[in-house]
Amino acid sequence: MESSTAGLSMKLLQDLYRSMLRIRLFEEQVADLVEGGEIKTPCHLYIGQEAIAAGVCAALEQEDYVWGGHRSHGHYLAKGGDLRSMMAEIFGKATGCSKGRGGSMHVVAPEVGIMGTVPLVAATIPLAAGAGLAAKLRGSRQVSVAFFGDGATEEGHFHESVNFAAVYRLPVIFVCENNFYASHMQLLQRRAEDNIWKTGEAHGIHGVRLDGNDVAAVYSAACEATERARAGEGPALLECRTYRWRGHVGPAWDMDVGVLRKDELKDWLPKDPVARARAQLLDRGAGQEHLAEVEHALREEIEAAVTFARQSPPPDVSELTEHVYASRGGSACET
Amino acid sequence: MESSTAGLSMKLLQDLYRSMLRIRLFEEQVADLVEGGEIKTPCHLYIGQEAIAAGVCAALEQEDYVWGGHRSHGHYLAKGGDLRSMMAEIFGKATGCSKGRGGSMHVVAPEVGIMGTVPLVAATIPLAAGAGLAAKLRGSRQVSVAFFGDGATEEGHFHESVNFAAVYRLPVIFVCENNFYASHMQLLQRRAEDNIWKTGEAHGIHGVRLDGNDVAAVYSAACEATERARAGEGPALLECRTYRWRGHVGPAWDMDVGVLRKDELKDWLPKDPVARARAQLLDRGAGQEHLAEVEHALREEIEAAVTFARQSPPPDVSELTEHVYASRGGSACET
């Protein structure tokens, strides 16, 4: 396992760790606020899957595109979206990244290439292909990344999009976060075999399966995929195997929309991606205090965001009907 | 090549030959009538692909289901649909199998398990899966066959349906007639690799590739697939490689919606499935006169159908609005 970090610099490992921990702490904070009743918008927590967002996004440039779904707090943070704005959005406030129109399931940060996440399963996969086509047509070096779950691979438009990207060799990376569940349904209740990565081959593209709880492995695979994409060698499919710790929606631990999975959790908790990265850092000589400082700073950032969100005003109801249509010419969100 | 017929009886080979020749002659007649201007409904001719319908349907029982698309005259005939009724339908007559509501692209013969063919690409693939589910729920031994083209594999619902059938091990046979074109677009303009059969493996089902111009090979593969399906071993995907001789729609020979493909045709004409079966029969000792008699009888049947269609009345315009809704309880088309 350790070998996946072999070629990576200390600085990079620290960044990856920080990125994951930031997501973890953010999500735990959100979980508490949901339990406390302060947050009402449905939240699908990313806890347990942090290595995937962190590893993939570390391989990306700011102008690369990222697309997500219902479980995208992690993608937003890892790609560099403003933490305070997302917290405010989850609170339903006017200062939120979507100004209170989106909530947890619809976050956006165009300034860092997050062009929108939405909860319809697989919905952004074709959009990601399209952003890849845009990059190709412009001759930019951008790549476009679609994050989605194992459940999304059952939607036909996932296949259509992979095929489309394959035919036109688009710079698109399809990142499947296989956490073995689509809400209450286990993977093998929804497909005959546990072989998502083979979909790549069937569509004539590079497909790999990897340990999605190993941030260094994810990072390396993402680097390889982005290099191929930027070199015009077309799309890739990364099946990252992982597990979500909490319920499908909301913070519950041991119950998943009716599926008791205490046993599985017992296997997966020791594979905690954040703890693993921390152990690797300590192994490589990082100091305990330094790590404590990092954590402390993150906690402060998150606390400040909560305060900011709390103190922000709700959207002005007189603006309910604004933004149904964009202003003439559309928003200029080229990056 | 000859080996594919090895285990098959003379009687069976004669039936397969007759079934193919009947389709060929029917389609050539339709082609002439389209050219002559008498037929107006768009006709997608099956000429060149006869071995697939004939081979697959010979492996089926009358109560098995068959579903088709825009190019389904062959499926209808091979499964046992009434020839006269289809000719009348193509003429737009009240005596047609769809009473003038369907034309060439919507034919039906519920009495022999043809529950409807429609021209939206891939549309009947999910329906076929559903009929397989019906058979499974009833505990009948029926299988359900979806015929579709290579283009249909690009529709997401093809993948959804295969996956669905795989999960529930439904008795469904997915027969892809890969003729290398979807209207004007060559296969490799629409997918990265020529590997449709591998889609089976990706979805965890039995997938095979075979020579779709070899009726005995198609028959044997279909027998194997139906046996598996009836034994509860789930679905299969058969990629049958073939070529259509005429245009995407209509009778033109050398031009295909703008794609000149004289060279390809030159390769494929010698692989004529009907001529191959005929040669095999002669090899096995069939008499020339006997074959001439068979052909003569078929020509008479088709001529009589044209006369019948010509003499039939058009639908009564006062009945335009009938059948939008089925009568109470729905039609009783259980077989």
Added chain:
Amino acid sequence: MRNLSYAQAIREAHAQLLESDPRVFVLGQGLWSPWYAGTSLKDLDKEFGRDRIVDSPVSENATTGAAIGAAIAGMRPIVFHPRMDFMLLAVDPIVNQAANWSYLFAGRVSAPVVIRSVINRGGEQGAQHSQALQAFFAHIPGLKVVMPGTPYDAKGLLIAAVRDGNPVLYIDDRWLYEEAGEVPEEMYEVSIGKGAVRRHGADVTIVAISTMVREALKAGESLEQRGIHAEVIDLRSVKPWDRDLVFSSIGKTGRLVVADAAWKTGGVGAEISATVAGEVFRMLKAPIVRVCLPDVPAPTSASLERVYYLGSDDIVSAVEKVLAS
């Protein structure tokens, strides 16, 4: 008679249909989950087995198509979409296939399938978890569309839908799941295409659909206190809809308000208004007023949701407007 909740009534209809007709089965997302469909399908899998209560991959098109195919092949499936928004991935099988099947083949085959979807909104879920697209489907020949507003109808319309023999969209609303009402134990049908007068009055006709029936009744009460007698019609079926009942009420009142908790432009209220303005124009004494959602996607923030969704006060204002003009 017993009281059941709306969700319990739906569940009972399912159970009795499954019990009495071996051709009936249920297919769709969330059937094996204790919360996906609220209590409306609770434990049906335990009672009838997972062969007939078929949960599914996340594949709306294929599962809907499979239900249609099974229907054509002689079964009587109910295909379930836990949200109407998801069903938009299945428009091809519904509109292009199921709706056309009988006509295309001159009635020789047909697609007796019930397509059930749930309107599930509010709670800061936002635009993709909120839509009420009955108008979308009511436009399509070959489909029928029902929208029960009471527990009684929730049961009776589902039974009628399964027995109808045509593709029927059955649309229920999570906001009604806890409503209680009298529900007979035996199986019964509510005729598709028949509305019901829920309150009698001679001053104004309020045609209401689904959740809006409850709001219209509340509005009716508060108007009564001011001496305004509203007649409230629960449309129950959106396609076909009960023109005779609506016309006869307008014959009495001369005034019409249509309340439909869906977007205004091109909504069901438009068809009702247009039909009235076309067929019984001379009966009308005043402009028709539609009480609908604004032409805006659903926002998330609770503060915006509060102004976005409709209540009985919106109907009261509409009635005032109709009476004033």
Added chain:
Amino acid sequence: MRNLSYAQAIREAHAQLLESDPRVFVLGQGLWSPWYAGTSLKDLDKEFGRDRIVDSPVSENATTGAAIGAAIAGMRPIVFHPRMDFMLLAVDPIVNQAANWSYLFAGRVSAPVVIRSVINRGGEQGAQHSQALQAFFAHIPGLKVVMPGTPYDAKGLLIAAVRDGNPVLYIDDRWLYEEAGEVPEEMYEVSIGKGAVRRHGADVTIVAISTMVREALKAGESLEQRGIHAEVIDLRSVKPWDRDLVFSSIGKTGRLVVADAAWKTGGVGAEISATVAGEVFRMLKAPIVRVCLPDVPAPTSASLERVYYLGSDDIVSAVEKVLAS
């Protein structure tokens, strides 16, 4: 001024948009075929290269979604569906995604995509090759819907649609492809949401859409011979539509016929009727009559097609009905 056919006008708009804006590209089925789109896209691939004229696999959902994604990422795509029927496989990206994108993210991003589809029917093609589903999409907030009836508008509305900045459905009709009319050489826009009076008259207002404009003008002529002066409005945009223009015409005539070659129930004519019956009720002297297709899928047989589709005579009868009542 030059005359161009409707199809040529569409092609010229494409060429000029491609020429003048590097963000514009075309994606969809049939772009490399000489006949799929009639002459409306002829040889664009040869002129602008297959990088920008992107023919596609048979994957309506993904290609439409890809166009939307490219639009969000700064391009100005036109995604092409050679038949509206096929586009039903792309309802999710259009309705759930494109329509909502601006609102969901409060205008910080948007989906400036043109979704072009063709109504292509008759010729014994039948139910799945015939549909005119403008009402379906006009119901959705966030979408605009235009339906040019003349070569001039075919060009000007396409240019306006691409420049609009929102998802715009551009619906053209094969039955108009050979119509000729004056078309300026330069680029110009026809404002989305503005109708046009095509014939002046004070007896009755005929609001017509797309192919029905031609039929309404024919009807207008034959009515004229009988001394009936019809005003014909070409709606051009179905969403938003030109309420002011329609209202002011009704203010003069007091009578309204709406002609839309699509199913009647829940069609665009319903919304226009309902709006008129709601907003300018007092102007109306007679019931509103809608001239629409019967609520029946398209049949194939030519004998049935002849009675199924509409002609100017249907509009004449409707006017007679309005004037008689």
